[in-house]
Amino acid sequence: MKKVDHLEKSIEEQIASLGGDALFTREGFDPTMAEMGGYSDYSYWRSTFKAFLNNRLALVCLIILVVLLLFTLIQPFLPGQHTATEIFWRDDGRVDANHAPDSQFIFGTNAIGQDLWARIWNGTRTSLLIGVCVAACNALLGILVGALWGYVSSLDRLLTEVYNVVHNIPRNIILILVSYLTRPGIGTIIFAMCVTGWLPMARFIRNQIVTIRDLEYNLASRCLGTPTSRIIFKNLLPYLVSVITLRVALAIPQAIGSEVFLTYIGLGLPVTIPSLGNLINEGRAVMMAASSRYQLLFPALVLSVITISFYIIGNAFADAADPKNHV
């Protein structure tokens, strides 16, 4: 018999000698009572936004991103716009290809005579959609699995093994299999990027959780019989908000970059759906001629502005979300 058991037994005996259970009655858990301990007008999210607004550079990036996003949404409805897939012809009956930027085609035309301006905004829309969906999906799965992996020690062995195996299987095998099974399209590429994309996120969350799960406040919660789900969602994850937001924010530019890579190795979207990855790839094909280099320059510029903005905003928001910076 352990010492603790002896102690427990002797305490029980003492309680019984004083009158038994009548001395103590068990109270049900009441969240409102738990919050009544003290009052402060400190609001976490308000302070976070205040700290974020103090960062001028991040604010500028946020405005740029919002304007870009709105512009990609309203661009098709503006007057005088071409569609992304329409091919233009010259008067002599030939395709109006590699038409340098001028007043008719603001960003010029590409190698098969399509309007680059329309294609870039269309592609930006596609890339942003892919980036946001993939990041959201990976964040959700990654946080869920990572939290369980880090906190529930009986799952640790199994999930670590699963991670080691899946992590070492080349992603391209899975991507190629997915591309065989389904038709190429935006949905397919998002699915393909999510199949393995949540793993690094889960591992990251797991490592964070392992370092904080045995801190005193969690030990106290456990001793008081708080259910695991409540510990995870109320004790552990709020503690990690700032590092998690950083990872999620950086996952968006990563997904956009990953789309460029997939297109580069031939697993990307079909050319009929413009995306920034597609456009950069098209631009790369003609980059050796100085006169048509704009076809690489413009999409690369738009892509860089977007990814850099997300990166700066993510970092600034993570700083702002850290309560240490609220004082």
Place this chain on the structure above:
Amino acid sequence: MLKYIGKRLLQSLLTLFIIVNVVFFLMRLMPEEGYFGEEYDKMEPAQIEAALEAMGLRDPIPVQLVRYYHQLLHFDFGKSITVRPKVNISRIIQQKAPYSIRFGLASVLLSLVVGIPMGTIMALKKGKAADKIGNGYIVIINAVPAAVYYLFIQLYGSGMFNLDILYNERKAISALLPIISMSLGGTASYAMWTRRYVVDQLNKDYVKFARAKGLSERKITFGHMLRNALVPMAQNLPANILLTISGSIYIESLYSIPGMGNLLLSAISRQDNPLVQALVLIYSSLGIFGLLLGDLLMVVCDPRIKLVRGNEALT
């Protein structure tokens, strides 16, 4: 300690076994026309049957699996079937790996030599111009996809410094642009982490004590702070160095370097099962072994770290 290493090695064997099997079965899920590429539509069914038979793909999968393990136990990776038909895989790797290793090692070395001093200077000049410029560099390299800045380096770098646009084995100078491009990402991440860890150390008591003792700033920085700051970074270094063998897909195809970069990808897309299995086995065992080496290197750098008593962070 030895017991710990032995246990880790045994565990990695199990992991490798599972990886090899999963990849083996995944490759056999691929459709049959993939083995023939464009030729498939022109071939007679009898020809296809014969070709599949010749590649040993018509045998039941357990038979194929046993044959594969039989080969492996004789340290034989077998022969490539579609990428370079009937060539021994170990020969393909022997030809290609030296290029990737040379370029990879050079770029890892360059990014260490540039990145760590850069991060240290940024930390010591925190908030000043040097720090801001360094941060700008880190943001740009991390945020802009490598595919984009590699292209611009090749395009403008070769023009500006009058270098060859492709790698030429007989001219050492033509290796400069690919090595620099490959090192940029590593430089940014080493600089970022060094800066962060050194900043963490700046206000530690032992630094204040060293200063009070009258040590020169240089000795404090290099002898004390940097040593502590480098410990967390030591963990990934061995794996990074070992995995240089896998090459860089972008760089090698941009500069047409005959390295390993594209090998796995083309093996997968052309369904060269033995080649895929061999490469996955090599890369994953190097990766797993590198992780173990990284943990040991951390212990060497910082004797306070104990691996045996549940050091659980995986990183």
